[in-house]
Structures are given as structure tokens and as C-alpha cells.
Amino acid sequence: MGPRIRVPLLISRHPVGCPHSWGMRASVVPGDTDDVGMSVVSVLTAFGRIARTSELKARGVTERELTWSVRSGEVTRIRQGLYALPGVDPIMMHAAEHGGAPGCTDAARLHGLWVLADGERHIWLGTAGNRHGGCKDCRFHWDEGLVQTGRLPPVHNVLLQIAKCAGEETFFAAYESALRWSKISPGGIAWLWKHLPVRMRWLLDFAQSDADSGLESLVRLRLRRFGIRLRRQVAIRGVGEVDFVYGGWLIIECDGRENHEREAERHKDLMRDAAAAARGYETLRFDYSMIVHDWAVVEAAILAKVRSGSVDPRRNSQATGMDDRVSARQAARNTAPRAFDP
Numbered sequence: 613m614g615p616r617i618r619v620p621l622l623i624s625r626h627p628v629g630c631p632h633s634w635g636m637r638a639s640v641v642p643g644d645t646d647d648v649g650m651s652v653v654s655v656l657t658a659f660g661r662i663a664r665t666s667e668l669k670a671r672g673v674t675e676r677e678l679t680w681s682v683r684s685g686e687v688t689r690i691r692q693g694l695y696a697l698p699g700v701d702p703i704m705m706h707a708a709e710h711g712g713a714p715g716c717t718d719a720a721r722l723h724g725l726w727v728l729a730d731g732e733r734h735i736w737l738g739t740a741g742n743r744h745g746g747c748k749d750c751r752f753h754w755d756e757g758l759v760q761t762g763r764l765p766p767v768h769n770v771l772l773q774i775a776k777c778a779g780e781e782t783f784f785a786a787y788e789s790a791l792r793w794s795k796i797s798p799g800g801i802a803w804l805w806k807h808l809p810v811r812m813r814w815l816l817d818f819a820q821s822d823a824d825s826g827l828e829s830l831v832r833l834r835l836r837r838f839g840i841r842l843r844r845q846v847a848i849r850g851v852g853e854v855d856f857v858y859g860g861w862l863i864i865e866c867d868g869r870e871n872h873e874r875e876a877e878r879h880k881d882l883m884r885d886a887a888a889a890a891r892g893y894e895t896l897r898f899d900y901s902m903i904v905h906d907w908a909v910v911e912a913a914i915l916a917k918v919r920s921g922s923v924d925p926r927r928n929s930q931a932t933g934m935d936d937r938v939s940a941r942q943a944a945r946n947t948a949p950r951a952f953d954p
């Protein structure tokens with residue numbers, strides 16, 4: 613292959629005056645032309661769509677190219693020294709404005725994990741990041757790790773942040789969804805076990821990888837406090853797969869569908885319930901709003917059913933799988949115990 617010869621570029625896809633245009637560059641090397649005018653965008657893409665000026669310059673982007681890219685709308689200036697491609701997730705953008713990355717429940721959502729909405733923004737600043745600005749809706753997290761502009765913290769970091777900030781239920785649901793979708797490695801789990809508060813480590817053992825939704829995680833965890841053990845994703849002949857079965861006779865379904873979907877599926881649900889009844893099952897069915905916002909109603913319904921089963925000679929506590937110890941304690945109090953004893 614002969615030496616590369618610099619020749620004039622006759623056609624530019626950039627307007628005159630743009631530093632990417634031929635008028636601003638004396639020559640280019642054939643074969644490199646694809647990079648002309650794309651450098652800011654391609655470098656930003658490589659950085660996860662957000663980058664600092666210093667990071668862009670280290671990759672060869674000039675001040676002039678940067679200025680032009682912002683003027684042309686190709687690139688957005690988040691604040692001084694920080695740039696993004698248009699269309700970056702607003703949560704990612706807001707975290708970058710503060711000098712960090714989305715953390716905790718925000719990062720979990722962006723990782724595709726199941727989390728309850730809490731109406732707050734959670735910003736991760738790494739071990740010792742500097743916070744830029746402040747706002748009343750943002751919670752700031754300083755913990756192990758180095759923030760990389762435009763990138764989410766690893767899933768194990770995110771889960772630890774949730775454990776410390778949002779509590780055990782939100783942590784548990786997010787963790788089960790991480791297992792379900794293989795978002796956390798065995799090494800990440802080991803790291804989490806080591807860093808998790810000791811009182812919460814049992815949740816890692818209790819978690820399973822077959823939860824279809826966070827609602828299922830919440831129900832299983834909350835009922836565990838009463839010693840109620842559930843079998844999950846049980847296939848029943850003539851009925852299909854149900855979310856939970858308790859004691860071989862009570863079906864519990866957690867319906868996370870939107871209202872309109874639920875309406876369309878209502879007939880199918882009624883048919884399933886009837887088919888289950890014909891086989892000796894009773895069915896309790898709860899939707900998202902009940903489980904998340906009216907748990908007391910759900911809890912009372914399940915406990916009443918379980919109690920009725922425990923005094924039914926055909927469904928005594930041993931056959932139903934109810935923990936005898938907790939069952940007896942509940943009967944003594946005649947109320948549902950609220951305290952949790954792991």
C-alpha cells in the first residue's frame with residue numbers, strides 16, 4: 613500500500629463556517645473522512661452520551677468543534693464543562709448536573725430492576741464527589757466507588773444504596789428482580805453480602821430467582837413475617853400457572869396489569885377462578901394498588917383465610933404449611949402480629 617496522500621475534499625456535509633466543514637480544515641486523509649464532523653458525537657457516544665470537556669479534549673475534540681456542536685444542536689451543554697447528546701435520559705442528565713450519576717432507586721429503575729416509585733431523585737456522588745447545586749427533591753449518596761460520567765453505578769452498589777436508603781422491602785423486591793433477570797453476578801452477590809448490614813443478610817438467602825414481579829416479592833416477604841410459606845409459580849391442571857399457592861388449597865394472585873388490560877382479561881380470570889374452585893381451591897386476587905397502597909386490606913383477607921383453613925379439619929395447619937409456632941402465637945393474640953422476627 614502506497615503512502616497516504618493529502619487531497620482536497622470537495623464535498624462537505626457541513627455548512628460553511630462549521631469547523632467540521634472543508635472550509636475550516638485544510639485537508640483530510642482519505643479514509644478518515646467519516647470521522648470529520650462526527651468526532652464530538654462519536655466521542656460522547658463512547659462516553660455513554662455524557663462527558664466532561666476534559667474527557668472530550670483528551671479524545672481530540674477541539675474547543676471550536678465543541679462550540680459548533682452546541683450551536684448546531686448536535687450536542688447539549690448541561691452546565692459549564694459538561695456536555696450530552698440530545699435524548700439522554702432526564703434522570704441521568706439531572707444527576708450529571710449535580711456532578712454525579714443516578715443512584716439508588718433511580719439507578720435500579722434504569723438498570724431494569726423493579727422498584728416502588730418514591731417521588732424523589734437519588735444521586736450518587738461516589739466516595740468523595742463534589743455536589744453541584746442542591747434541590748429539595750434530590751437525595752445524595754456518598755459511598756464506595758468512583759462515578760463515571762454518564763454511566764450507572766454497578767447493580768451491587770445500587771442494591772446496597774437501596775438497602776440503606778429505601779429499606780428492606782424495596783431492597784428485597786429490587787434484589788429478586790436482579791436475580792430474575794440475571795443482572796447481578798455471583799461476585800456481586802458476595803460483595804453485597806459482605807457490605808449489607810448484618811440484620812439484612814438473611815434477605816439474600818430468602819430471595820429466589822423466579823419472581824415475575826415486585827408485587828410477588830412484596831407479598832412473599834410480608835407474609836413470611838407471619839410464618840406463612842407460599843409456593844410460587846404453581847402449575848395447576850385445568851387452571852394454568854398461578855402466582856402462589858398456600859397449603860395446597862389457597863391460591864393468591866398478584867395482578868400487576870394496567871386497569872384496561874385487567875378489564876379485558878376479567879373474563880379469563882373468572883374462568884380460571886371457577887376452574888380452580890371446581891378443583892377445591894379458593895382464590896384471592898389482589899391488584900397493584902391494593903398491595904402497594906392498601907396492604908392492610910390484603911393482609912387481613914389473607915390472614916382470615918389462613919386462619920379459617922387452620923381450624924378446618926380438612927385443612928389443618930400442618931397440611932396448609934402454616935408455621936405452627938406463628939399460627940399459635942397469632943391465635944393467642946387474636947390479631948395479626950406486626951413485629952418482624954427474622
Ligand SMILES: [Zn+2]
Pocket residue numbers: 715716717734751753773774777778
Ligand atoms: Zn436513595
Ligand SMILES: [Zn+2]
Pocket residue numbers: 706710733746747748749750
Ligand atoms: Zn436535584
